[in-house]
Amino acid sequence: MATDPHIVKSFDEALGILHGQVSRMGVLAEHQLGRAIQALADRNDELASQVVQADVDIDDLEAAANDQVVRVLALRAPVADDLRNVLTSLKIASALERIGDYAANIAKRSIVLSSMPLVPTVRPLQRLGKLVHGLLAEALTAYEEKDADKALDVWKRDKEVDEQYSGLFRELLTYMMEDSRNITPCSHLLFIAKNIERIGDHTTNICEMAYFLTTGHPVEGARPKNDTSTTLNRD
Amino acid sequence: MSGQESAAETAKPKLIAKDVNVYYGAKHALKHVDLNMNSGEVTALIGPSGCGKSTFLRCLNRMNDTIEGCRVEGSITLDGEDIVSGVDPVLLRARIGMVFQRPNPFPKSIYDNVAFGPRIHGLMEKKEELDEIVISSLKRAGLYEEVKDRMETIGTGLSGGQQQRLCIARAIAVNPEVILMDEPCSALDPIATATVEELIDELRESYTIVIVTHSMQQAARLSQRTAFFHLGEVIETGLTEQIFTNPREKLTQGYITGRFG
Numbered sequence: 001m002a003t004d005p006h007i008v009k010s011f012d013e014a015l016g017i018l019h020g021q022v023s024r025m026g027v028l029a030e031h032q033l034g035r036a037i038q039a040l041a042d043r044n045d046e047l048a049s050q051v052v053q054a055d056v057d058i059d060d061l062e063a064a065a066n067d068q069v070v071r072v073l074a075l076r077a078p079v080a081d082d083l084r085n086v087l088t089s090l091k092i093a094s095a096l097e098r099i100g101d102y103a104a105n106i107a108k109r110s111i112v113l114s115s116m117p118l119v120p121t122v123r124p125l126q127r128l129g130k131l132v133h134g135l136l137a138e139a140l141t142a143y144e145e146k147d148a149d150k151a152l153d154v155w156k157r158d159k160e161v162d163e164q165y166s167g168l169f170r171e172l173l174t175y176m177m178e179d180s181r182n183i184t185p186c187s188h189l190l191f192i193a194k195n196i197e198r199i200g201d202h203t204t205n206i207c208e209m210a211y212f213l214t215t216g217h218p219v220e221g222a223r224p225k226n227d228t229s230t231t232l233n234r235d
Numbered sequence: 236m237s238g239q240e241s242a243a244e245t246a247k248p249k250l251i252a253k254d255v256n257v258y259y260g261a262k263h264a265l266k267h268v269d270l271n272m273n274s275g276e277v278t279a280l281i282g283p284s285g286c287g288k289s290t291f292l293r294c295l296n297r298m299n300d301t302i303e304g305c306r307v308e309g310s311i312t313l314d315g316e317d318i319v320s321g322v323d324p325v326l327l328r329a330r331i332g333m334v335f336q337r338p339n340p341f342p343k344s345i346y347d348n349v350a351f352g353p354r355i356h357g358l359m360e361k362k363e364e365l366d367e368i369v370i371s372s373l374k375r376a377g378l379y380e381e382v383k384d385r386m387e388t389i390g391t392g393l394s395g396g397q398q399q400r401l402c403i404a405r406a407i408a409v410n411p412e413v414i415l416m417d418e419p420c421s422a423l424d425p426i427a428t429a430t431v432e433e434l435i436d437e438l439r440e441s442y443t444i445v446i447v448t449h450s451m452q453q454a455a456r457l458s459q460r461t462a463f464f465h466l467g468e469v470i471e472t473g474l475t476e477q478i479f480t481n482p483r484e485k486l487t488q489g490y491i492t493g494r495f496g
Contacts, residue, residue, distance in 0.1 A: 004494045011493065077452055079479045082492045216481030 014072050015085060021065040022089045025096040026140040028058050032103040033136060033199060037129035039107055040192065041122060043114035051107035058100035065093040084216065088209040092143065095202040095209075099136070102195040102202075109188045116185045121171055125193055128164045132200045135161070139203045143210040151214070155207035155223060161200035162226035168193045169229035197227070246273035246459075249443040250295060250413060255309035257290050257299065264290050266467045268309070272413075272460075277435060277444040279454035279475065282464035283495065288447045291464070292415050295445065296331040297324040313413070329356050332406030336418040338398030340390035340405070345382050348390040348401055349373060352409035368408055376404035377434050396427025403434060407442075414438065416446040420453065432457050451491050455479045463487045 006012050032051055039048035069090045078086050135154050142151035172190050175182045211219050248271040257265035265287045272278045280288040299305045311319050318327055340348050349369040359365045373379035378400040390401050420428040448454050454461055462472040471484045482488045489495050
């Protein structure tokens with residue numbers, strides 16, 4: 001794709017501002033998710049509170065990125081790769097904002113969980129969190145480096161997230177059936193697992209945008225999925 | 236998008252240019268141009284100044300004949316009939332009308348401007364028939380309501396946008412099959428431009444329209460197909476939607492996004 005500068009320098013500046021906002025959001029979202037999982041694993045309420053409070057920074061950046069998109073569309077009427085650049089920025093900013101929300105929700109629940117007895121499922125949950133955290137980091141790298149192959153690779157690997165999530169779902173049901181006192185903490189853990197799984201889905205959206213930005217085509221074919229929890233019967 | 240693609244499949248080439256070369260003396264101004272222009276479509280020719288798009292447009296109605304030292308080679312057919320050398324340019328220009336950059340009505344009445352072509356081509360026998368052609372042409376050009384009470388006033392006294400629509404009425408009065416437009420809106424304000432663009436879109440169904448424009452947005456808004464010219468060559472042709480969302484060639488992308496050095 002063309003990477004030469006535009007004749008009108010201020011156009012490049014406007015695109016640079018937008019890219020900076022989305023990149024910053026990516027760094028923050030990734031950081032928030034990492035810290036939320038850490039707070040959960042360590043039962044660290046102080047860290048969890050920091051995560052909850054910091055979510056507003058991502059929200060503010062998203063609002064600023066939205067404004068910048070409107071400005072660029074109205075003033076520059078971008079086409080071709082410039083248009084894809086602006087549209088994918090908008091959609092990735094939206095995905096990152098949601099990821100930030102999920103991370104904050106994980107942190108909130110971890111504060112509640114730390115006041116309850118430890119449930120063994122925290123370890124596999126942490127593993128799921130690390131997997132998704134890693135995929136998010138790679139998706140953002142694929143976007144930054146305009147690497148369509150890498151984006152596609154990460155996109156396909158969401159299958160692993162689904163597999164781990166389905167396993168966790170069964171495991172948590174088992175604990176709840178074993179002892180009804182586990183129901184409250186396990187319900188929180190189930191929501192956390194779902195939040196992480198949703199972050200995985202938003203990560204695949206980022207991959208799709210990175211792929212579209214680079215190639216000009218949408219990713220073809222259905223994404224491999226392995227979430228069996230939606231059809232799971234209690235027996 | 237699927238609508239556009241199916242339109243592309245059913246589109247019939249009206250004008251076909253094959254391996255067209257134009258020389259101004261020793262200067263090779265157009266190089267091996269191949270381009271199909273379909274009926275029912277607007278084909279936009281874009282590219283930087285001096286890229287050959289106007290030269291190509293002028294080949295389509297033999298306007299280059301009048302330029303000394305200009306030589307046109309290759310084949311251009313209108314419904315299969317060669318028009319590079321075979322036909323009488325005067326008769327050809329009745330079939331292929333042209334609208335220019337600056338509105339250029341004759342210093343005559345509005346009525347006489349539109350009646351001019353039908354008169355010299357002897358298209359009617361009675362005054363009533365001529366009246367009918369003039370009125371229907373002005374109506375098709377979206378100008379009739381604005382001028383119906385002053386048909387005998389001078390055409391050059393109209394506003395710029397009205398003058399351009401008068402020129403379009405004059406072009407369609409001889410019932411052409413193709414209309415060539417060389418930057419028809421570049422001298423018009425945005426409102427007059429919108430009116431002319433709306434008119435072109437309405438006329439598209441009945442004619443083959445080829446338009447040269449420097450406005451990327453106008454090409455994007457108005458045409459179904461776009462050809463990008465650069466240094467006398469056609470770099471890329473395609474559906475306008477494809478050219479403006481995902482051009483195949485780096486040069487095209489550089490030009491339409493404003494990165495061209």
